[in-house]
Structures are given as structure tokens and as C-alpha cells.
Amino acid sequence: MSVRVRRIYDEPDPDDGLRVLVDRLWPRGVAKDAAHVDEWPKGLTPSAGLRTWFHGGGSYEEFRRRYEAELDAPEAAELLDGLRESVRKGRVTLLTASKTPERSHAQVLLEQLGG
Template structure:
């Protein structure tokens, strides 16, 4: 099984499998039916504080990833992450984000954790 990361604005593809939106907010200008999102577990998204800290430009991606992994290790986030792991064990999963640079976003951190 595999995990892909794609921008939510890209058209759905048959090989996407289960499409999981991993952003806390719904992407601007995107109709819900056009996105074809199957799951939207908001509890696995970075906290508002972490997101603001990272986007302020004061932190490296590596520091952000480390703090984000710590957030995912407890509580609701850990439970939701386990649920998504179950989806990955069952088949293909595509993590969707509105980020302009998905390779430097929380979606890539999630993908790495889900493939481990």
C-alpha cells in the first residue's frame, strides 16, 4: 500500500484511492463535490499555534516536522492518525493539501509517518 501527497486543487485520479484532506480549513474557492474528499480528520492537522509559528518564517522545516510529530503522538491526533493508518493498510491513500509547496508541508510529514 502507498501514500501519495497531492494538492487538493488537482483533479482526482483513479489511482488516488481514499482521498484524505489534511488541512484544518476547507481550501478556498474549491467546491466540496469537485474535491472528492473521502475523509477529513481535522485532529491530525497542525495546531493553529504551530502553523502560525512555521508560516511566520522563523522556523526550519525540520523543527516544524519535529514539533508536529510530537503533536501527533498524543490524544485525539494519535487516534485519528491510527485510523488513517488503517486506511493505508487497506489500500491506496492520497493526502490532500492546499499548500503551494506540499513537499515542505505537514502532509509530507504525515505521509512519512504513515509509511513507517
């Protein structure tokens, strides 16, 4: 039905639906029981090398292109298909620790899911 991106540091919202952490590393300062994360598909996150490259000064446009290529890999593609199925069933909230979710991998995922 719908998908959105929120920061994991925000309080859970009753309208979040399925809460999916889309970061490879668990966010600092967030207790697992307080996060109310339903799924954590690490295979859907950017590779460590890509993440390091991007945070080292890589352009968002190039990051986006490389990350989309990573999403075509079999494991990531299967996880993405599963997430698409969840979106068809109801609301999905993608959670990230990124300070700028609109210029992160979470935004790329949002667009891949039709959000």
C-alpha cells in the same frame, strides 16, 4: 498498500483511492462536491499556533519536530492509527492546499504512514 500526497487543486485521479484532506481549513476556491474528499480528520492537522509560527518564518526542521510531538497526543495518535489501517487496505491520497507539499505537514504525515 500505498500512500501519496497531492494538491487538492489537482483534478481527482481514479487511482487516488481514499482521498483525505489533511489541512485544518477548507482550501479557498475549491467546491466541496468537486473535491471528492472522503475524510477530513481535522484533529490530525497541525495546531493553529504551530501553523502560524511556521508561516511566520519558523524553520521546517523545527516545525517537523513540533508537529511530530503534536501527533503523539491521544486524539491525533488515534486518527493516525485509523489512517494507517486505511493504508493497509488500499491506496490513500493525502490532499493539501500547500504550494510546497514536500515541505509541509503532509510530507510529515506521508512519512509517518510509511510512504
